């Protein structure tokens with residue numbers, strides 16, 4: 001499972017709770033950024049494709065390891081563009097994206113109140129500019145970010161339960 005969406009949509013919060021409830025391993029995709037990417041974002045400079053590709057490949061490696069081991073897992077990754085998501089999954093249809101959907105107006109207060117994180121609020125617009133929402137040809141669950149973490153996690157597990165049982 002890849003919890004995706006723009007900065008501040010709630011990926012880390014939802015993924016932590018999902019992994020705990022499911023008993024799955026969780027990987028924070030942001031931990032796999034090259035230091036140069038963190039420095040770039042911290043300086044208020046949006047990442048470009050060239051910056052993201054090695055990061056996406058590192059996350060794809062986590063997904064592939066889980067696939068080889070036959071183990072489920074939850075990883076957070078903004079996955080803003082379709083070709084990023086294809087790079088993450090290798091176009092293998094065993095990965096579900098949980099897309100935390102919302103508006104800049106809904107997310108900005110969260111980013112403004114968050115402390116101790118490298119991502120400046122000024123980059124939120126660039127995240128939406130880059131965002132390509134998952135299409136009908138992709139395995140993705142749209143979830144409104146407006147609900148509580150508990151409500152979102154319960155809804156995701158409820159909807160995916162039949163898949164999780166297989």
Ligand SMILES: Nc1ncnc2c1ncn2[C@@H]1O[C@H](COP(=O)(O)OP(=O)(O)OP(=O)(O)O)[C@@H](O)[C@H]1O
Pocket residue numbers: 005006007008009010011012013014030076078110111113114119145146147148149152
């Ligand atoms: N469902 C929610 N309702 C209210 N606040 C939330 C919700 N989910 C997350 N938050 C809060 O919003 C802020 C951003 O959440 P979080 O860090 O999980 O987002 P993120 O998508 O992982 O961000 P980034 O991509 O920048 O790391 C945090 O302060 C978090 O406590």
Ligand SMILES: O=C(O)[C@H](O)[C@@H](O)[C@H](O)[C@H](O)CO
Pocket residue numbers: 006007008030047052078079080119127
């Ligand atoms: O795709 C990107 O521009 C970046 O990866 C950001 O989305 C960060 O990973 C994170 O969301 C901010 O902390």
